[in-house]
Amino acid sequence: MTSAALRPIAVSPQFEPANFLNLLIVDDERSIREACREVAQSLGFTAQIADSAEQAYRMLDQQSFDSVLLDLRLPGAGGIDALRRIKERRPEAVVIVVTGYGTVQSAVQAMKNGAYDYVTKPFSVDELKLLLERVASHLKLKSENRLLREKVKSKQGFGGIVGRAPEMEKLYRIIAKAANSIHPVLILGESGTGKEMVARSIHYSGPFRDKPFIPVDCGSLVPTLIESELFGHVKGAFTGASQSKDGLLAMAEGGTVFLDEVGELPVDLQAKMLRAIQEKEIRPVGSTRPIPINVRILAATNRDLEQAVMQGTFRRDLYFRLNVLSLRIPALRERRQDIPLLIGHFLERMARASGQEKMLSDDAIKAMLAYDWPGNVRELENCLERSYAFTTGPLIHRTDLPREIANLPIPESSSSNGNGNGHLKIIPMAELEKQTILRTLTELNGDKLQAARLLGIGKTTLYRKLKDYAAQGA
Numbered sequence: 001m002t003s004a005a006l007r008p009i010a011v012s013p014q015f016e017p018a019n020f021l022n023l024l025i026v027d028d029e030r031s032i033r034e035a036c037r038e039v040a041q042s043l044g045f046t047a048q049i050a051d052s053a054e055q056a057y058r059m060l061d062q063q064s065f066d067s068v069l070l071d072l073r074l075p076g077a078g079g080i081d082a083l084r085r086i087k088e089r090r091p092e093a094v095v096i097v098v099t100g101y102g103t104v105q106s107a108v109q110a111m112k113n114g115a116y117d118y119v120t121k122p123f124s125v126d127e128l129k130l131l132l133e134r135v136a137s138h139l140k141l142k143s144e145n146r147l148l149r150e151k152v153k154s155k156q157g158f159g160g161i162v163g164r165a166p167e168m169e170k171l172y173r174i175i176a177k178a179a180n181s182i183h184p185v186l187i188l189g190e191s192g193t194g195k196e197m198v199a200r201s202i203h204y205s206g207p208f209r210d211k212p213f214i215p216v217d218c219g220s221l222v223p224t225l226i227e228s229e230l231f232g233h234v235k236g237a238f239t240g241a242s243q244s245k246d247g248l249l250a251m252a253e254g255g256t257v258f259l260d261e262v263g264e265l266p267v268d269l270q271a272k273m274l275r276a277i278q279e280k281e282i283r284p285v286g287s288t289r290p291i292p293i294n295v296r297i298l299a300a301t302n303r304d305l306e307q308a309v310m311q312g313t314f315r316r317d318l319y320f321r322l323n324v325l326s327l328r329i330p331a332l333r334e335r336r337q338d339i340p341l342l343i344g345h346f347l348e349r350m351a352r353a354s355g356q357e358k359m360l361s362d363d364a365i366k367a368m369l370a371y372d373w374p375g376n377v378r379e380l381e382n383c384l385e386r387s388y389a390f391t392t393g394p395l396i397h398r399t400d401l402p403r404e405i406a407n408l409p410i411p412e413s414s415s416s417n418g419n420g421n422g423h424l425k426i427i428p429m430a431e432l433e434k435q436t437i438l439r440t441l442t443e444l445n446g447d448k449l450q451a452a453r454l455l456g457i458g459k460t461t462l463y464r465k466l467k468d469y470a471a472q473g474a
Helices: 030-042 053-062 079-089 104-112 125-154 166-179 195-204 223-231 267-279 305-311 316-322 332-354 362-370 376-390 429-443 448-455 459-471
Strands: 022-026 046-050 067-071 094-099 117-120 185-188 213-217 256-260 296-301 325-328
Touching (some): 046 053, 053 067, 117 125, 125 429, 166 195, 166 332, 195 213, 305 316, 448 459
Parallel strands (some): 067 094, 185 296
């Protein structure tokens, strides 16, 4: 490979220029150094050169490099020792080693010592170009993943709630006010928006934080046992009541009871709940003696309680008693800018639990941003958990997402469609297949046999498709 042999370099359509990435090229042959620098600069790298290991060490001590292209056969320097010294100086740098023909064993040893990949001399411009494209994509994904984690840490919302959209900032202010009050709070929001998390934030941010927080799912309790669960019962109150039992309202003494889906309470029980809130006392089933209680009531619902009042399925007086303070949690589709923060938050949590770090591809993030999330944050979390579990590699692709998200047309921005009219961009199946193959090869560092096995296609088919992509300029 010589500088004179260079021809116009075709960059893959999917590749984004490696702007702001610094590459150090270490080789004692001037023609190789200059040729590599020309290829790297054509891809957007800021490329600098060193003709010896000692010069490379000095440059690494003085500057920050994202990647290093290192010849393992430098005069006066052991290749593996040079690699170790470079990694000591710049542990985060991606190092590609260059070996001579027939010395693959040294490349394997280099990979064990922290090298990202290798290329053997003589190599072509296209080989180097594809390798540097993979390096740039790898660094870009690492950077985006780190930024996501930093955003989650620096932009965590109130009480562990993730979100920085204007609607969430307004919500935090209301939570802060509600936390220092003793009045009932009615929390409104669609299913999956995090109503219980908001209730917990109110409780643990207020004066009752050291007291019990008891959630009650009114929609899941057996109708015949709801009264007993909430108010308790005495021995012999009904068949099977072999001993007395305290109700949840009594067990939360001094703390908070969270009535989730309060709109599902039977009408006859609503009257007893109203009395408990007003009189601050309860009467266990089968007892004639009231028991005083000291609890704060937080209630939540995804139903329209005003309409339920008009229809006669919810008591007006209980509605007003619960609605002393109210807040509404925005649906996820109303705060799409928080989706990347939530993705980073959940992926970081899954990485801690599994010990394996995974990231989302650009296409996967775009698909998730375009989806309306009818199940809100809970659906997003479940989507990530499922994709995380069934993805074998470190990158979650769009095709790994549930079908209703993966097949969603992605709206083009005005800068990409040229007219800003909001038309949807339909990605042909052939293009999706091409993106999947190329991204799989990227994640496997170009290992075609392994890629064919993972993709479930024959190696001959894979080679033919890659040949077609090359003819198309990919």
